[in-house]
Amino acid sequence: MSGVKRKRVSIEDFFKKDTGVKRVRRVTKATAVEPAAERVPQPVDTKVSLSSFKQTYAKEKLSPEQRELLALELDTLEDSWFEKLSAEFTKPYFLGIKSFLANEHNAKKATVFPPKEDVYSWSRLTPFADVRVVVIGQDPYHNFNQAHGLAFSVKKPTPAPPSLKNIYKELKNNYPDFQADNRVGDLTSWSRQGVLLLNTALTVRAHQANSHAKCGWSQFTRRVVELLIEDRGKSGDDIVFLLWGNNAIKLVEGLLGQHKTAAQGKNVLVLKSVHPSPLSASRGFFNNGHFRKINEWLYERHHRMIDWSVVPGATLEEVQKKNAEMKGIETSAKEEESETSANVEQSETSANVEESEMSPKEEESEMPAKEEESDTPAKEE
Template sequence: MSSLKRKAAPLDASDPKKPKSTVNSSITSFFSAPKSAGGAAPRVKFDKKKWAEKLTPEQRELLKLEIETLDESWLAHLKDDVVSNDFLELKRFLKREKEAGKVIFPPEKDIYSWSRYTPLHTVKAVILGQDPYHNHNQAHGLCFSVRAPIHAPPSLKNIYTALRKDYPSFTPPPKNGGLLTPWAENGVLLLNTCLTVRAHDANSHSQRGWEKFTGRVIEIVSKVRTRGVVFLAWGTPAAKRVAKVDRRVHHVLQSVHPSPLSAMRGFFDCGHFKKANVWLRQKYGPDGEIDWNLGTAVVEKPPTAPVDDEFPFDDEIPPEEDLIVKKDSSIKDVKKDIDAITSEEEEALNDVSVQDDGQVSRDASV
C-alpha cells in the first residue's frame, strides 16, 4: 500500500467552504447556501426555503446562522433538532453572551465550517475533539486545526509524531502550521463536542446544549453512512461519545488523548492513521484511503486581528483520562471497487420529505 495516497488538492481562490455574506436579513437572503466540496450532493427531499418559512419570527432570528451556514446535507437531518427547546435555549444563551459584549470563538462564520468542508455524504472518518481553542486567531470550526500564522499547538504536534510513525514520508503544513482543511476535504469530519467557547475561558460554553447537538451529528453519521466510517476517539470523553456507534458497521479506534499530559501512555504507537486506511481501503477500494499528508496545504490569509501571544494553547484534558489503548477487531474482507454512495445510503440520505401540506417530516429512524 502506498504511504500517503494522493496529494490534497489546493483550495480554490473563491473558497466554497466559507459562508456567503448576506447584506439584508430578509427571508430570501437565507437561501444562498454555501457550496460544498466533495462532489455533487445527493438529491435530498428537503426544501430549506419552505422549512424556514414555517419558523416563527423568533426561531428565524435565532437560527439565522444555521440557515445560512450549516451545510444543507446536514441541515436536512438536523432540522428538527435545531427547533427543539434545548437548542433554542442554547441560541438564546449565545445571543445574551453576544449582547453582553463577550468575545466568542470561533467567529460565527466558522462555527459550522466542519459541515461545509465535509458534507454528510462525503464522511469516511471522524476525529472528535472537545472544546474549541479559546484564544484569538486559533479556533476556526475544525477540531485540532489552526490557520496560519498560528503554529500547530502541542496536541497537534503529537498527532504529527504519531502520523510519522505510520507514514515516515508525512509532512506537516508549511511554516510549522496546523491547518487541517485537506483532511476535512478528503472526508475526515473534524468535530468538537462543544462548538463555541468564551474568549480565554475554557469550557465556558459546556453543558449549554452543544453536547446534545453534536451527539446527534455522530448519530446521524452512524445511521446514514451505512457503507462504514472510521471513528478516531482519543481520550475518555471521546470514547464515551462513540459508545453507541454500531461496530458491526463502523470501525472505532480508541486511544489516550494526544495532549502532552497523556500522549506518552500509548498515543504515539496507536497506529490509527494506517489502521484507518487499511479498513477504508477494504470498504471503499484504493480511492477510499485518507490522504494524511499536509505538506501541500494552502496557507490561508493571516487573520486581521493581532496574534494573541500572551495566551498559550490550553491542551489540558480531564483528570480522569486513563483510557488504555484498545485492540482493534479483525478486519473482514468486503466488496471492493463499489460506487461512492450505495443505494442504501442514498435512501437514508433522502429519508427526509415534505408532506402535501408543506410540513417537513423526518423518519424517526434517522
C-alpha cells in the first residue's frame, strides 16, 4: 500500500458524479487541554468535510469559477464560522482577496505565509460558540516555519519571537509558577480552551512585513469580530477582548461603539494596553495583570479558567485547583438536577398508577355525584 499515491480531492471533485472518493472527516473539538508542542501535525487535520450547508451554498450561490476560487474556505474553514461568514465570500472585496492571493501564488510565484492549510486554523481550533477570549494581532510572522494561523504563535520547533517572550514575562508576573521557556512558541493549547488568536491580516508575503495588510483582509477580520459582538450582545454569553496596541483598540472600540447593547452589557470585558513588542512593552504592557484579571472574571461568572501554560506537561496549580472546584460544582448541580427530574418522574408515575388502580365502584360512585353537582345550581337558585 505504501507505493500507492493518493489523489488530492478538490472542491471541484465534489461536483463530479461518482468520483468514488470520500471527503475527509470533520475535525472535532478536543475536550482535553493538550499543548500543541506534544502533537505532530497531520495534513489530513487541516480539512473539514462539506457540511450540508456548504454543499447547498456551493451549489446554489457559487459559479464554477467561484467554487474554485473559494476552495480553501470550503475545504478548511470550520463549519460554524463558514456559515456565519458565508455572506462575505461572494462580496467583491473578498473575491478580490482571493484573486490577489491567486496572483501571488501563480503569477508572481511568491511564497506566502502561513501555508494555505493553516490560514483558517483559528476557526478549526476555536469554533464560533466556543470563543471566550479574543486576542487580536496584526500581521502573520513572515519567516519560514513561523506563522500557522494563530496570532502571536509560532510552529514547533521555532523559538518564541520577541513579542511572545514579553507575553511570557507578563504571565510570570501574573502566575509565579508559569514555566517560561522561550524555546516553545506554539499557543495552540490556548486556542483549544476558547482563546481566539486572530490576526487582522491572515496572510503575508515571505520576508515582507505588512505586504498583505491592504489586500482586504482587514475588512474580513473586522466582520469576524463584529459577528462575535453581535452574537454575545444578543445571547448574553460572556466574552473577553484582550486589546494590545492601538490597532486592536481602535478596531474593537469602534465596533462596540456601533453596537451599544453589547458595549453596555455586563457580559463583555475589555482589557487594553500597549503592544507587547519590545518597542512598547515597557510603556504599560508589563504588570498590566491581564491574564489573572481574565481568569478572575471568568471564575466569578462560573466559568473555567484558562490554563496559560505552554510547556508540554506544565500546568498552573492555582488554575487547575479552581477548575477542579468548578468541575465539582458543575457535577453536583447536574446530579441535583438529575435527582429532581427522577423524583418528578416517580411522582408522575405513582399518580398514574393510583389513577389506573381506582376500582369500578369508586368510579361509578363518583359519576352520579358529578352529575348531581351540575344539577344543583338550579335548585339553589
